[in-house]
Amino acid sequence: MRGEVIRRVRGGIAALVLVGLVVAPWVVDDYTTAILARTLALALVGVSVALLTGVAGMPTLGQTAPYAAGAYACAVVGSRVSDVGVVQLVVAAAAGALLAALTVPLVVHARGVIVLMITLAIGELVVIVLGRWRSVTGGTDGLAGIPAVRPFWGLPALANDQARYLYALVVVATLVGAVLVLLRTRAGLVLRAGRDDETRLRASGHRVALHLSGAHIAAGAIAGAAGSLLVVAQQYISPADFGFDTSALLLLGVVIGGTASVGGALVGAALVIAVRDWLFGVLPGHAPLVLGALFVATVYLLPTGVNRARGRLRPPGAPALQPEQPAAHDQATVAELHR
Amino acid sequence: MTGLLEAQGISVRYGSLAALDGVDLRIHDGQRHALIGPNGAGKTTLLNVLGGSTRPQRGTVRFDGRDVGRLGPAARARRGINRIHQRPAVFPTLTATENVVVAALPRVIPSRRWRPGGRRHAAQRLAGPLLDQMGLTAVAAVPAGHLAHGQRRQLEIAMALAGRPRLLLLDEPAAGLSAIEVGRLVELLQALPRAVAVLLVEHRLDLVYALSDTVTVLRDGQRLAAGTPDEIRTSPLVRQAYADGVA
Numbered sequence: 001m002r003g004e005v006i007r008r009v010r011g012g013i014a015a016l017v018l019v020g021l022v023v024a025p026w027v028v029d030d031y032t033t034a035i036l037a038r039t040l041a042l043a044l045v046g047v048s049v050a051l052l053t054g055v056a057g058m059p060t061l062g063q064t065a066p067y068a069a070g071a072y073a074c075a076v077v078g079s080r081v082s083d084v085g086v087v088q089l090v091v092a093a094a095a096g097a098l099l100a101a102l103t104v105p106l107v108v109h110a111r112g113v114i115v116l117m118i119t120l121a122i123g124e125l126v127v128i129v130l131g132r133w134r135s136v137t138g139g140t141d142g143l144a145g146i147p148a149v150r151p152f153w154g155l156p157a158l159a160n161d162q163a164r165y166l167y168a169l170v171v172v173a174t175l176v177g178a179v180l181v182l183l184r185t186r187a188g189l190v191l192r193a194g195r196d197d198e199t200r201l202r203a204s205g206h207r208v209a210l211h212l213s214g215a216h217i218a219a220g221a222i223a224g225a226a227g228s229l230l231v232v233a234q235q236y237i238s239p240a241d242f243g244f245d246t247s248a249l250l251l252l253g254v255v256i257g258g259t260a261s262v263g264g265a266l267v268g269a270a271l272v273i274a275v276r277d278w279l280f281g282v283l284p285g286h287a288p289l290v291l292g293a294l295f296v297a298t299v300y301l302l303p304t305g306v307n308r309a310r311g312r313l314r315p316p317g318a319p320a321l322q323p324e325q326p327a328a329h330d331q332a333t334v335a336e337l338h339r
Numbered sequence: 340m341t342g343l344l345e346a347q348g349i350s351v352r353y354g355s356l357a358a359l360d361g362v363d364l365r366i367h368d369g370q371r372h373a374l375i376g377p378n379g380a381g382k383t384t385l386l387n388v389l390g391g392s393t394r395p396q397r398g399t400v401r402f403d404g405r406d407v408g409r410l411g412p413a414a415r416a417r418r419g420i421n422r423i424h425q426r427p428a429v430f431p432t433l434t435a436t437e438n439v440v441v442a443a444l445p446r447v448i449p450s451r452r453w454r455p456g457g458r459r460h461a462a463q464r465l466a467g468p469l470l471d472q473m474g475l476t477a478v479a480a481v482p483a484g485h486l487a488h489g490q491r492r493q494l495e496i497a498m499a500l501a502g503r504p505r506l507l508l509l510d511e512p513a514a515g516l517s518a519i520e521v522g523r524l525v526e527l528l529q530a531l532p533r534a535v536a537v538l539l540v541e542h543r544l545d546l547v548y549a550l551s552d553t554v555t556v557l558r559d560g561q562r563l564a565a566g567t568p569d570e571i572r573t574s575p576l577v578r579q580a581y582a583d584g585v586a
């Protein structure tokens with residue numbers, strides 16, 4: 001009964017947030033609308049981070065890599081080949097998936113903190129390549145003047161910030177819906193099982209490395225698609241959009257959101273990015289400090305966050321956390337995924 | 340007659356300690372084989388070797404006529420070697436039903452082969468009756484981490500059976516179970532289809548005699564004796580070994 005009430009309340013809040021998101025561009029100014037569109041893109045990257053960190057048990061600091069691959073692929077295609085949004089999205093997702101596929105051998109056999117270090121290195125490497133490969137990426141100047149996107153063949157180009165924001169909103173909503181559906185299939189179930197106890201999963205005959213590779217590539221595709229939304233939102237991209245600070249903030253947002261929850265990841269990532277953008281204006285130079293304090297507070301105030309992070313960040317070979325009586329909110333997060 | 344499983348000359352050393360020292364073991368199709376011996380005799384180590392989680396320094400393991408020595412636990416499970424552990428291993432955040440579904444997936448035969456969700460559906464249909472058999476229906480929707488020790492043990496057995504095993508490796512399955520649960524376990528093992536062979540590690544000799552047709556006795560990493568339960572019961576060698584130290 002209590003679960004039912006919580007579910008209702010949560011559904012109500014989600015509906016309110018969605019309505020708020022739809023009407024937002026008519027309430028705030030154009031500049032803020034553009035920032036909101038970019039925040040949506042980052043929140044979608046956050047979902048891919050949650051998929052890896054919370055669901056598959058591979059904490060990552062490197063989702064900026066497929067995000068960047070998707071953004072640059074979209075920018076190049078948008079400038080030279082097609083202004084159709086669907087085309088750009090597919091190309092961006094493919095680019096993100098390809099980059100993720102290339103890095104699969106580096107990440108799927110590592111565990112815990114090692115994955116963090118490897119993914120961090122991959123993210124940094126991609127930023128370096130973006131800065132050096134001038135002929136394609138424009139180097140540190142980035143790529144500007146990317147034509148406005150038209151969502152579909154025959155539709156007009158999205159000429160203002162409101163329209164571009166709504167486009168991003170529709171794409172994010174669709175992809176998040178797809179992720180939620182995916183998590184309810186056997187793929188999602190097996191990923192959660194592997195997060196609980198990988199050795200046990202292997203003992204049942206599952207090809208764990210294969211599952212993790214699939215999750216990694218799927219998360220890469222999502223981050224790549226998010227990259228194309230960044231291009232739509234800003235019509236300009238540079239390596240600065242994909243730095244380590246962005247990865248760290250996204251992981252922070254996902255931890256705040258409860259790592260295994262897709263909705264939590266969206267909210268957490270959006271919140272953290274919004275706080276950063278806001279603090280950037282209010283307290284120039286001090287944003288990292290405030291976010292650091294926020295992170296520490298989260299870890300102490302939200303036991304869910306700590307517990308899950310502890311389980312996730314266990315050293316290689318260590319047995320999975322098997323609490324005799326898991327905390328009640330743990331259960332809530334799990335129940336959430338079952339719906 | 341060749342065995343379903345044939346292990347020959349298995350040796351496992353941990354530093355200077357020989358946990359297993361040239362052990363041979365043969366299990367026929369459908370055989371109910373018990374492995375007994377004092378604590379530290381190497382029983383769990385031998386199950387680890389057969390299940391693929393420990394590589395022996397020497398020796399070969401053949402299953403169904405093929406050398407499986409290089410295969411890991413997952414590949415062996417897909418061939419039909421299923422294992423339950425001395426400490427019950429379940430997925431704590433998944434419900435009991437989901438635990439069984441996950442265990443069933445690798446070897447399930449999809450009911451609607453080309454439709455999405457066919458495998459999951461088939462696994463799901465398998466889970467209900469298995470949980471029922473283990474007396475877990477009432478807790479089917481409870482996360483496994485919340486189950487009592489005995490229930491987790493039974494859940495793990497349901498999971499092992501869900502994998503359509505041809506050989507079940509059971510490491511002290513009665514440990515920590517209540518009398519009622521032990522009774523249910525014995526019934527269940529007695530009711531297993533004849534096609535399923537069982538290798539049972541068990542301390543309680545009453546269970547060994549009730550459930551097995553062949554007994555192998557290990558001691559200090561070596562095979563001390565092998566025979567029918569009656570032969571073992573009356574063997575002076577075994578009595579001596581047990582008198583020297585058994586839990």
Ligand SMILES: Nc1ncnc2c1ncn2[C@@H]1O[C@H](COP(=O)(O)OP(=O)(O)O)[C@@H](O)[C@H]1O
Pocket residue numbers: 353356357358376377378379380381382383384385
């Ligand atoms: N991973 C290990 N490292 C070191 N010694 C081990 C390890 N596993 C088992 N042993 C030792 O090997 C011997 C056999 O252990 P085990 O197979 O667990 O015995 P049993 O199951 O018959 O009680 C014991 O002396 C045990 O201490």
Ligand SMILES: [Mg+2]
Pocket residue numbers: 382383384425
């Ligand atoms: Mg043992």
